Amino acid sequence: MTVTQQAPAVEIDRVAVRFRAKKRDVLALENVSMDVRPGEFVSIVGPSGCGKSTLLKLVSGLLKPSAGAVRLLGGTVGGPRHDVGYVFQRAALLEWRTARKNILLQAEMRGMAQKEAAARADELIAMTGLTGFEDSLPHELSGGMQQRVALCRALLHRPPVLLMDEPFGALDALTREQMNVELHRIWHETETTVLLVTHSIAEAVYLGNRVVVMTPRPGTIAEVIDVALPRVRDYAATMSQPAFAAATSHIRDLLGAARHSD
Amino acid sequence: MVQTVDGIMRRESPSSRDRVVELADRSWRPLALLAACYAIWWAITKFEIVPRYLVPSPGTTLQVMADKAGYLGHHTLVTAYETVLGFAIAVVVGIAAAVLMVASAEVEKTLYPLLLFAQVVPKIAIAPLFVVWLGFGLTPRIVVAVLIAFFPVVISMVTGLKSVDPEMLQLASTMGASPAKTFAKIRFPASLPFLFSGLKVAVTLAVTGAVVGEFVGGNDGLGSVILQANGNIDTPMLFAGLLVMSFLGVVLFVAVEFAERLLLPWHASRRGDAVTVTY
């Protein structure tokens, strides 16, 4: 593939993050380095509190590293970046706006052409199975539906880099599978670079070209696993592949070992 | 609530008959309480537990209200005018001050002590000063109403503007939103429920402010009606004035609540009966 010759879309270079709380300092990330190629899908797994959300905030420029540097699409990150789509761990919807208007917030804030944005919103609503709930307020939606609204909002402007923090955590198993398949399709059709934080090992392996496994706090990278599966994957077929089984059991071992040494 | 085919509980839009039932259901308790108060009042005067010249009977009071409807109406309008104008100014100035204070820590540090001082100084004590400065017209009373209503507006609005979900603001910054857009589309609407709880306090205080202003200077408005009735030991008129004044406060309060329902339907439906389970 030609993408390997290109400059990385995301470069994380010996980054550390220290939070200064009132009582004690928390070292959330320590000496984390990794590159993400353009169009690559990288899954991030690790125990709770190891700094996965922190890592995504660094890449988007919402957080400044205490040490090291982050580069995104060629430029050093020195403040909030507009060229990303972000799905937070909590849906973070405006409770006075309907689902549709929450999605269109992205367009309004960016000053996108209204007609085009509306068409794109309709497309995303249909794709994520929110049809019929466009005019519902967030408190009338289930947690999983709210999370799908947040996903649509992140995709509206077709961002070159998509940052997702446990976007499917609140979904039932079947919807989650469907969303995985949809996300996979969106990704290989649009060539978007994706960083996905997840607690599901199967999800991480099915979607990722690589899976980053992190250690407990202070978060470091335990191992980066190359997933030996074709770029375009069928869900059911992937599940029965030996490469899939090998990757998931290896990640499970890594996470388990981390827990026991804790 | 009705169960629709897609299995989702939705609120049925109420028919007019349902609405009457709902209204009756909502209002019978306060009405019963009102009736009980009336009965107690009536009994106190009927059996002369308190002498008649101290507490007039409800009948006499209502009679005075009917006989002097024109007189009371005129003075009620004066007080209502002062209250509403004072409240409106307090809202505009209060919101502006809150926005400035949230926008800049410097402004906040400068304004806060001033605000606190203006709040703790007893308004009744400085009201005469305003009369000296501004004369016996409506102006000093409006000023007192503004001063007294201003504080809850600022405090509630500052609280509201600061309570915005920080993640929502982070999200806005990844959208490249200008501060003005972030304010208009996120911060301001998010603060409205807080503002309205302050407005409900402020509007009732504004009535007090206007009446205090009337006590101190001038010869119209419900405050001066009460003062005059007091001077003449005309307790039926005094009671009539008090009743009308309370009624004015309730009407204005209900008006603010109505505006809240109209402007923030999402908020009302959130805390409303949507959360109660119906079997």
Ligand SMILES: Nc1ncnc2c1ncn2[C@@H]1O[C@H](COP(=O)(O)OP(=O)(O)OP(=O)(O)O)[C@@H](O)[C@H]1O
């Ligand atoms: N703003 C903050 N102030 C202080 N400490 C923080 C802050 N944000 C995160 N932390 C700390 O940094 C560590 C990493 O947090 P982070 O949210 O990145 O974890 P995570 O891997 O996303 O966990 P989870 O899987 O539970 O979402 C945690 O120990 C947390 O307590």
Ligand SMILES: [Mg+2]
């Ligand atoms: Mg997290």
